[in-house]
Amino acid sequence: MEAVLNWIQAHIEIIYIVLLSIFLGIEVIGRVPSVLHTPLMSGANAIHGVVIIGAIIVMGKVEPGNYIALVIGFLAVVLGTLNVVGGFVVTDRMLEMFKKKK
Amino acid sequence: MELSLLTLCYLIGSLTFIIGLKMLSHPDSARKGNLVAAVGMAVAIFGTIFLYEEEGKKLGNYEWIFGGLILGTIVGVLAARKVKMTAMPEMVSLFNGMGGACAALISFIEFDHIKDAFAKGITIEIHAGTLITIFLGLIIGSVSFAGSVIAWGKLNGKIKDFAFPGQQIFNLVLLAATLVTAGYLVFNLNAENYWLFYGIAIASLIYGVLFVLPIGGADMPVVISLLNSFTGVAAACGGFLYDNQVMLTGGILVGAAGTLLTILMCKAMNRSLTNVLIGSFGGNKFSGASASQGPQGNYKEISISDAAVCMCYANKVIIVPGYGLAVAQAQHTCHELEKLLEEKGVAVTYAIHPVAGRMPGHMNVLLAEADVSYDKLQEMEQANDEFKTTDVVLILGANDVVNPAAKTDPSSPIYGMPILEVEQAKTVIVNKRSMKPGYAGIENELFFQPKTSMLFGDAKAALQKLVTEIKAL
CATH class of the missing domain: 1.20.5 (Single alpha-helices involved in coiled-coils or other helix-helix interfaces)
Known part of the structure; x- marks a missing residue:
């Protein structure tokens, strides 16, 4: 306690x-208007990709000989990047369609 | 100096996340908001790589870190660019799962250090708080990962609903056992019982799968939104672990905003979260019973040319787009039909149910893609006032959201869900591929009403024929 x-x-x-x-x-x-629920969810999804910073820190601290940790860390960095990059790009693609009429 | 620079990077990151989320909740600024958050994220990531140090030591293994970043970026961009607009929701779910897995893997490595110390017989002092965050990161991350993958499979039709008797109780027991074991380990971790960590990981994955499996496909958006906020909390656990403010703010912001968003989505369907999670509408119970009943009563079909004439000579037409329009990629043809009718002097608007498509707002995105103007889109309440004065309602692949049973039949699984009251219009034309029930797996009596006529066929093909027919008139 x-x-x-x-x-x-x-x-x-x-x-x-x-x-x-x-x-x-x-x-x-x-x-938020219901129109934006999906893009907002997607944007928030990209933001929690900030977990990648933890993956980077963990990866950077692994001793070079520890291959199990290196591989797991590498996987974590890849997955985290996917979350961040994919998330932002998908959100941008959705919002692209909301552009103002010419 | 460098460390304080990093603190500044994190401050910028946290701020952009807040501003980004704020801007994302406004149609005009949404796209910029996304960009703002992305820039902040980049600042935080590169700041960490180059400026982070602990006890005077910088990070190492740059080749691994950059290798991972580059690989992730390439795959991420390709996947996000190539995915069809209609498949967006499952893509979001998959990306969410990746984040959850990332959080769980971090816990794995952190635990690996502790395990090594046990193996070498070194006694190390571990704070209970550190262990709590490691376990929480592991449990929440794993549940989010497994759940998201199942949600992804469900949305693209690869995984069917599955439930067994007593599943809810089994789930609860499993979750409780996992949490109790984790709680026990926090205070009693030693060289003999550390393997339980892996048991917790497996139990969390199983829980994630069982948690999502029985929930009907129509409710997946709510589940994805919920898992999204889970992953946010898992990310925040990492923030605790490393005393990292940007992970904390980012994670908690998403955790809180995601939870609110989940509730807002439930409200749009007029259901409570518990009802979505435990009620499992579209589950075996209901679809099993109604599928065996088959279609009841008589329905009448309408030919393409009759439908064309009917719409051309109407004063007011409301189009109700549903998932059928989305899968058929018919939004462009639909817009063409709308323009054509407008030229003939017919007032055309769209009635958008809050959960039309696969996610709230999904239909708006699809129609925006086809250049349909904003002011043509009516929200449910607005549209329900309009139906009384409408001559023709054209329903394109929507089913449950126009099912009058939601208002009239208390035994119906969708009872209480707000619907588009299309039956108030003079004529209803329903385009569907067949008489098969919709996602909730129930019959729709609207189709058997005398004012309703059916126009069978793929939404895109039917719309194209309608367009040609109207041009010829």
């Missing part, structure tokens, strides 16, 4: 970020 309390104490900034981000996330898309 004390360990958890200490941990909370040590990460209090992060906990604040989390709490505020939750409300921000809800606020920010609160009034």
Whole structure:
């Protein structure tokens, strides 16, 4: 129990970020028209691809000889990139169609 | 200096995500918003690669990192560019699964370090908080990955609905067992029981599969949106693990926004989230029963030329596009028909059900692709007022969203879902490929009403014939 309390104490900034981000996330898309549900979901999908940063950090810290970790890390980087790049490109393609009439 | 530069990169990243999401929820700024978020993401990624250091040590293995980035980019761009507009939803689901898998794999490697320490007999002190985030990342990431892949398979028809008696209870027990085991390990991890980590991974994958399998295809958008927010939370776990603000804000933002979006989608169908997740409409229960009933009553067919005449001499026509139009890629032909009728002085609009197509807003994207103007698209409430004064309603491959049973039959699985009340119009022409029931697997009494006539055939072929016929008139 004390360990958890200490941990909370040590990460209090992060906990604040989390709490505020939750409300921000809800606020920010609160009034989205249903037309944009799909592109918005797709855009949000690309944003959580930020997990790739974790993959990069983990990969960069693996000792060069540890092949199992290297391969898993490599896979993580590839999948993360797919999520980010694919996500943004698909969203852009959807939104391309919403362009204003000439 | 470099480290504070990285902090700045992360600050920029977090800000662009917030601004990007905000802009994405507005039609005019949406595309720019996506770009803004993408730029912020690039800043955060390259900042991490070149500026990140821990205890004075920079990251290594650049060849592996760049190899992965390049491979992922090429495959990602190709997949995203090549996919058909109609297959967008399953593509999003697949990309979402990739993100979930990425989060789970990070937990694997982090755990690998702990395992190594056990193997070498070194006692290391691990914070309970660190273990909690590793396990959460693993569980949520795996569920999201397995679930997304199943959702992808369901949307493109490769995987059928599947449920067995007591599945809900089995799922709950499985989930509870997984969480309890993880909770136990957090405080009692040692060299004897660390293998349970892999058991948790497998159990999470199985849970992900079983969680999505019984849910009907028509509800997949809601599930994808939910899994999307799961992956957001999994990404945030990584943020905890590395004290990384941009992963945290990005992940939590998506987790929160995704959850709200899921609820908004459920609202559009007038159903609660629990009802979607547990009620499994379109599941075996219902489709089994109604499929055996077969079509009831008589319906009448209409010829292409009759349909053409009927629409040409109408004052007001409303087109109700559905999934049939999407699969047939008929949005362009549909627009052509609309222009032709307008030239003849017929007022033509489109009535868009919130869940027409495969995802909320999907139909709007498809029609926008075909250059259909914005102000021709009417939302459900608006359209329902208009139907009373409408001469002809042309339904193109929509079924459940115009099924009057949703209003009249409390035993119907779609009872309570708001529908387009097309039966109020003078004439209804329904284009369908056959009399087969729609996604919810139920009969539609609308088709048997006297004012309804059926125009069988593929939406695109039928529309083309209609266009030629009207031109000749």
